[in-house]
Amino acid sequence: MDVLSIQHLAKSFGNTSVLRDVSLSVSESSVFGFIGANGAGKTTTMKIALGLLRADGGEVSICGEHMRFGMTATNRHVGYLPDVPEFYNYLRPKEYLRLCGQIAGLDEATIKHRSSELIELVGLHGVKKKIGGFSRGMKQRLGVAQALINEPRLLICDEPTSALDPLGRKETLGLLRQISGKTTVVFSTHVLSDVERICDRIAVLAGGTIALEGTLAELKTRHQADGLQIEFASEADLERFCAGVPERILRKSERANTELTLHVRDLAAAQRASLQLLSAEDILPVRFELLEPNIEDLFLEAVA
Amino acid sequence: MKAYLAFCKKELVESWRTYRLVIMLAVFVLFGILSPATAKLLPKLLDGADMGGGVIIHMPTPTALDAWTQFFKNVGQMGMLVVVIVFCGIIATELNRGTLINVLTKGMRRSTVILAKFTVAAAIWAVSYLVCLGVTYCYTAYYWPGKALPHAALAFVAPWVFGLLLIALLILGGVCFKSLYGSLLTTGGVIVVMNLAGLIPQSAKYNPVTLSAGTLELLTKAKAPSDFIPALAICLALTAALIVASVLLFNHKQL
Numbered sequence: 369m370d371v372l373s374i375q376h377l378a379k380s381f382g383n384t385s386v387l388r389d390v391s392l393s394v395s396e397s398s399v400f401g402f403i404g405a406n407g408a409g410k411t412t413t414m415k416i417a418l419g420l421l422r423a424d425g426g427e428v429s430i431c432g433e434h435m436r437f438g439m440t441a442t443n444r445h446v447g448y449l450p451d452v453p454e455f456y457n458y459l460r461p462k463e464y465l466r467l468c469g470q471i472a473g474l475d476e477a478t479i480k481h482r483s484s485e486l487i488e489l490v491g492l493h494g495v496k497k498k499i500g501g502f503s504r505g506m507k508q509r510l511g512v513a514q515a516l517i518n519e520p521r522l523l524i525c526d527e528p529t530s531a532l533d534p535l536g537r538k539e540t541l542g543l544l545r546q547i548s549g550k551t552t553v554v555f556s557t558h559v560l561s562d563v564e565r566i567c568d569r570i571a572v573l574a575g576g577t578i579a580l581e582g583t584l585a586e587l588k589t590r591h592q593a594d595g596l597q598i599e600f601a602s603e604a605d606l607e608r609f610c611a612g613v614p615e616r617i618l619r620k621s622e623r624a625n626t627e628l629t630l631h632v633r634d635l636a637a638a639q640r641a642s643l644q645l646l647s648a649e650d651i652l653p654v655r656f657e658l659l660e661p662n663i664e665d666l667f668l669e670a671v672a
Numbered sequence: 673m674k675a676y677l678a679f680c681k682k683e684l685v686e687s688w689r690t691y692r693l694v695i696m697l698a699v700f701v702l703f704g705i706l707s708p709a710t711a712k713l714l715p716k717l718l719d720g721a722d723m724g725g726g727v728i729i730h731m732p733t734p735t736a737l738d739a740w741t742q743f744f745k746n747v748g749q750m751g752m753l754v755v756v757i758v759f760c761g762i763i764a765t766e767l768n769r770g771t772l773i774n775v776l777t778k779g780m781r782r783s784t785v786i787l788a789k790f791t792v793a794a795a796i797w798a799v800s801y802l803v804c805l806g807v808t809y810c811y812t813a814y815y816w817p818g819k820a821l822p823h824a825a826l827a828f829v830a831p832w833v834f835g836l837l838l839i840a841l842l843i844l845g846g847v848c849f850k851s852l853y854g855s856l857l858t859t860g861g862v863i864v865v866m867n868l869a870g871l872i873p874q875s876a877k878y879n880p881v882t883l884s885a886g887t888l889e890l891l892t893k894a895k896a897p898s899d900f901i902p903a904l905a906i907c908l909a910l911t912a913a914l915i916v917a918s919v920l921l922f923n924h925k926q927l
Contacts, residue, residue: 415927418777420773420776420777420926420927421926421927422924422926437924438782438923438924438925440776440777440778440779440780440781440782441779443776443777443778443779444778444779446777447777448773448774448777450770450773450774452770453774454769454770454771454773454774455771455774456682456686456771458685458686458689458690459682459685463685467678467679467681467682467775468774468775468778470674470675470677470678471675471678471679471775471778471779471780472778472779473674473675473779511774514774517778518778518779
């Protein structure tokens with residue numbers, strides 16, 4: 369069953385149409401990367417799914433239940449980590465988690481157990497000071513803990529790493545990966561390396577619609593490489609190779625020192641021809657590889 | 673219910689740790705002391721004072737009624753202003769900072785936020801007012817022992833009910849405008865309209881603003897309880913209506 373299903377979502381702010389027709393579904397126990405440029409509508413989509421914003425059109429279901437704006441019933445399945453989580457600064461972390469647990473309807477024993485477990489998980493064990501004295505990274509980690517207090521089936525994170533230093537980013541991503549076994553994670557970002565690091569599936573939001581969706585492997589296959597890169601031992605080898613490359617297979621070529629990049633019409637034919645040429649010229653390349661599209665290429669292609 | 677109680681507790685902790693409760697108690701204890709003290713000491717200070725040109729002030733002997741007059745003045749004017757200042761950010765601050773997002777996405781109903789906030793604010797106002805009333809009562813009974821006050825219950829409940837109306841207005845303003853200024857302007861605007869309506873003598877009986885200080889006239893027997901009951905009923909109904917309106921508006925508020 370899909371934990372989150374969004375169908376034909378539309379939303380405008382005044383005359384600005386942010387979402388035109390967004391449809392996506394997230395299956396259980398996956399880490400779903402929701403990618404888009406700044407202002408693409410990632411936060412808007414998430415807030416609509418949480419019942420915080422009203423959609424102009426479309427439907428959202430969470431764990432099979434229809435979500436209604438302003439109503440919070442479906443949120444019992446959800447944990448939410450905002451991009452900049454705001455807390456009651458006068459509370460201590462355990463007091464805050466207790467409040468969240470009570471609001472989520474947990475009993476005292478469960479709250480106590482879960483709070484200790486989560487405080488340990490996010491590395492805030494032994495921290496007694498009030499939240500007002502927390503650093504940005506500590507607040508983000510407490511944000512993860514509060515989002516998980518009710519053992520949600522779906523964790524929605526809005527750019528959880530965008531304002532963190534490399535260490536904080538690594539910690540937060542590690543946490544998300546760690547919990548993804550039990551909880552489905554949807555996480556929006558424009559940091560593409562984060563997506564490659566932890567996501568099973570991705571969707572790219574561009575122009576108010578989902579421009580691209582699938583697993584990273586699927587997308588890379590779908591957007592097949594059209595290039596070869598060969599590194600030669602010397603420029604002389606490179607020159608000899610270039611002189612023999614059949615024009616018919618090439619779209620264009622780029623040279624950088626002893627490295628040659630070939631963009632070709634038919635990849636299999638080009639591979640065969642290149643290997644034959646190397647063999648015929650008795651050239652031993654240092655490196656011979658297919659140019660796979662990376663997530664940045666996919667993203668740029670989608671938003672172009 | 674559990675979420676409501678948890679949020680009420682959070683509101684109480686917030687009131688304590690952000691000094692809202694302490695400020696309310698301190699100010700109203702001060703008013704409680706000042707009312708009888710002013711009534712007792714002012715005549716002593718002014719009596720026999722030479723104003724020049726042969727005019728000498730002769731002050732009458734102060735009575736318990738003078739202390740209660742001061743009490744209604746202090747509570748009805750400065751006291752209400754303190755209530756407005758202390759509670760003006762009750763909703764607006766949370767909406768502005770985004771602190772409600774985490775609790776609402778835990779499945780807590782939006783109506784619970786409004787009801788819990790109103791409950792705790794009303795309770796703090798009640799405790800502060802009762803302390804003020806108690807202090808004034810004790811000093812007044814000490815300095816001017818004897819006489820029971822006529823219609824005391826209605827006279828003393830009325831300002832508290834008017835304070836509830838102010839809190840409800842502040843909540844509605846906060847929900848509508850998400851800002852302190854919005855809360856203050858909404859409340860201020862309604863009070864100005866009520867005061868303008870008070871210029872029409874026939875409206876006094878129904879105007880909630882008469883409850884803030886006007887019930888002194890019950891103690892002096894210048895007016896009967898029936899003169900205040902309609903205003904009290906309207907004030908309570910208006911408070912309830914404002915809270916319902918706040919809940920309905922908040923349910924449709926984009927956050």
